[in-house]
Amino acid sequence: MKGKRVLIINRGEIAIRVAKALNELGLVSVGVWTDNETEPPHLEYCQEWVHLKGNNNKETYLDIPKIMKIIEDYKIDGVHPGYGFLSENREFSETLAKKGVTFIGPNPDAVYKMGAKDISKQIAKEAGVPVVPGSTGEVATIEEAIKIGNEIGYPVLLKAVAGGGGKGMRPCASDKEVKDNFAAVQREALSSFGYAGLLVEKYILNPHHIEVQILADKKGNVYHVFERECSVQRRHQKIIEEAPSPFIGADEAVRKDICETAVKCAKAVNYDSAGTVEFIMGEDKKFYFLEMNTRIQVEHPITEEITGVDLVANMIKVAFNEPLDFKSQDDIQIRGHAIELRICAEDPITMLPAPGKIVGFETTFPQGIRFDHCIFPKFTITPDFDPMIGKLIAKGFNREVALRKVRNALDGLIIDGIKTNIPLHKVILNEENFVKGKYSTAYIGTIKPQEKVAVKEDIEAFMLKIAGIELNQMGSQS
Amino acid sequence: MKGKRVLIINRGEIAIRVAKALNELGLVSVGVWTDNETEPPHLEYCQEWVHLKGNNNKETYLDIPKIMKIIEDYKIDGVHPGYGFLSENREFSETLAKKGVTFIGPNPDAVYKMGAKDISKQIAKEAGVPVVPGSTGEVATIEEAIKIGNEIGYPVLLKAVAGGGGKGMRPCASDKEVKDNFAAVQREALSSFGYAGLLVEKYILNPHHIEVQILADKKGNVYHVFERECSVQRRHQKIIEEAPSPFIGADEAVRKDICETAVKCAKAVNYDSAGTVEFIMGEDKKFYFLEMNTRIQVEHPITEEITGVDLVANMIKVAFNEPLDFKSQDDIQIRGHAIELRICAEDPITMLPAPGKIVGFETTFPQGIRFDHCIFPKFTITPDFDPMIGKLIAKGFNREVALRKVRNALDGLIIDGIKTNIPLHKVILNEENFVKGKYSTAYIGTIKPQEKVAVKEDIEAFMLKIAGIELNQMGSQS
């Protein structure tokens, strides 16, 4: 494996995470930059830099022929897709396979079967895994979606077949809402994933979003690396994740059941990489298969923190037929508790994206903090990409310690010049229900922590900004 | 405990580590700076800064009346001494006790009993713990030392009663060597610890230095947090530490025995804080009590990494009568492996201190690295203090992974302008015996990795330094 040249077709913090693992394993990390990214921070960790010409994602991170050309020109042996973009694109993984280039991810068949939500649901059903009622295949027309809505009963969720990460998905409570939203979700699906196909499924109220990390090799060994609780969401996108799940808590029977069910799902598609099986869990702790993400996930660090398993390094190793770090399921144990906050360039009250230019960045963290990010002073967050700019991760001996650490870390995180959701996180981390670990995906909608974000800052805050500007005027020798 | 004002009577990386824990726990961290430290990096993490006037350690970090004055003036509730300086000074902890100021460390009686090596040995013996043969009390004269040398047989070790950290200790193989070294060790003892008293003990050949971390509260609960292997030493000072010990390896019976013996030692002095019981272990895995360090140790991070226990935060909590994070010995388990490299301002071949001014500092680390340090560009390392400027710590799922990570981290650590032992660490990390985990305290002396350090750099290295200087000439806008 050593010396293999691996192209990272991604950007931001995940490109940094992947490059770190490649470098550490003795491979050559090759990063790309596009015309939209004049100072891409992810190249800091890439050993080689290649220009991926183009102005938008379709011309760059989603352009398979252009990427194949780079692979040929730069003698690339393998590709890591990160998350989003081409990470779950069957065509891409098949094209690579044909050229004999290693795709750092599962086999194309697993990408295909799990990537398309209609097929994945069918496979889960056949493997004896409970699924949420809904369309078994793709829904082509508004009429068909309305028909299914009436069959399974409203509310239903309209969602992109190719999607994930909360994009291209909307809940609809009536025939009218399906009609109003269908085209918009199709458009979002097309612009985000390059494919407009949609699914319809039952929208379960107040559920927990709990997912299980899978790590499998090419010899048929499939392991789980325990679960993550991802129920703090806004716009169906996760903003806070925890591992282990406070909802499952000390109920080891449920933990064993959901983790083993996830392994069953992965085995059903001969899964052979890192992946995540997502479930919806009701208040009765019954869970239903939602989908399998056949890629490394944004929130993978909390699993790494509580188990000590380096998911990204192991994902790369198995892709090149190297053995995993462990030999049995029992080698993997949970120790401690981890919490991740997604730091996004967005308004903390409206929770809408707020691109801009970072003018100041400082951190003062306690011990036990991991900050996976791509922030630096003068970094410009453009509207072209996801507003997530960093992940603040705390590991503690238990949940109380992890909470204490992440609160203190948040107080020491200064990002100046743009709006961020840091003030929202501060409210949530001190909110009674969250502190107790009692929350479902309805949390943001019902508790409304955003309403407790202070709008106006103390006049002292403005004085500090003035001092910062004056210092900058004095020059670097000050 | 919240809101208590704690003075940190220390500097460098340990002052940073302590301040981080205080801040996280909601206490007020008060740091000091002396006339010798114009830009002390440890203040970055201190909430309040106090001037401790004076030019040398006797006038500052060792000056009890001056420190007591600050405690009064700044309404200090507690003191954290770090390691070295007044961390194991009975007079200091008793003075604080009299004034009702919390000493973040053990009770004065335990400091006294374990701090003086002659008494500690006697206590260990009485508790049924095997000890290395030697003088039972302080040795006042050269004649007395020679007499004991002949009784227990050469080689013997001359060492400071008040010492630790390898300072004030020398092996002697004959009457003549005792005679030649006695005065010098006394001088070193006096200048480093403020007390010239010496001990004589049997010098065991090729031993392992293995120590056990203790964490105890004020209610009589004493726990061990497993062992550390500290056998890679030069001049009787540790430079690489590992946890768990590769020498004990999978021999759980020995691990249990040494850890429980350490608890026995701690209980014998009613220990009530974080501390370390040091043992010498022979090739037969028999171990002898060496001493107990009644303070937080330089190498505490590797224990934190493999157990998830925040030693510094827990040490502070118990000092203020708060409960520990765990309730039973079984709550503490080893997960993974950690390695620490001490980064010192010293010549990598002669291993002698090399103070100077840092002119460039950059890091490119893989995931899983913790760098506890006080380095910044333009930082001047003065001859007044210990040459250790940082601790590079890697955590991995197993020893192989930790080694891989720390090697890669070392490649990404640039410290320019001074000599450091980084090139020596690079040799050791790739040396066959070390890679296999087969080494004793004789390692540096017999394997001599320092002889494999390349003296001359490639001419390209000089070109890079020129480019660095030219960039600096171009100014900050470049």
Next chain:
Amino acid sequence: MRYYFMNQEMEEFSIDVEVGLCKTFEFTHEGNKKSLQVRKLAGKHFYSFDGIAWKKLAALGVNEVLVSNSETYKVYRGYKPSGLNKSGAGALITQMPGKIVKLMKNVGDKVTKGETVLILEAMKMENEIKSGADGVIKTINIKEGQALEAGFLMVEIEE
């Protein structure tokens, strides 16, 4: 030196600052005075209001837009920009750069408060831009597919 801060609603206030020796800052705001010290340590800046308690300060790279939780402020150092008027609930202004996906209304159309006027795509999300008041569309300065910077007046509604 006088600093002017102006938020999105064009509300404005000012703070005076005098920079003294050794990085001492004297502020005056609405007649109240406050002083601040700054020190550089280990390559970073720290500030203190009392000379004892210190906190890290971000040296700001530019003096364009500063943000306070959910409000964005433009900062003007030493001058007050002219031609900035208050704009009310009837002015639909881009809060971030984006692209017009769909325009639902024409000039002269009646709108009610909360009614969607257009859809703006920004950062891969479709955002419904709603009228802030009951009224009639007075001017439309955009067309579908158009890319816009932040602060662009897209639609004016007459209340």
Next chain:
Amino acid sequence: MRYYFMNQEMEEFSIDVEVGLCKTFEFTHEGNKKSLQVRKLAGKHFYSFDGIAWKKLAALGVNEVLVSNSETYKVYRGYKPSGLNKSGAGALITQMPGKIVKLMKNVGDKVTKGETVLILEAMKMENEIKSGADGVIKTINIKEGQALEAGFLMVEIEE
């Protein structure tokens, strides 16, 4: 611009550098040419010899003493300092700042190679400074208790 490097043994070599547009550096050393590119990214500098593979470069704050593993070099930018002579094994020079604890010899004393001439305390360690050659003490420029900078000629021994 010519750079001179000089190590502790006063061995010297030089490298010529020409700085071009866009941070391109052209080096000449003993007739061999090599070029280097530098780019700034995310606030850090990176260098490349081929324009494809890039590594982080520390921008150096001063141009005093540079170090290459176990050798210390003084750097002179654009000029060659005069009056620097080679010194041999008989010159005991401080390698680091320190204080004289004990002086064992007087002028005229015979010393053998490896014999301790004085004890120097630096960074809390006592270091025995030994003669690098057989010979006779020619000059002593220090006394006990004296504090010294690095590079100070303490004792000269005539071989």
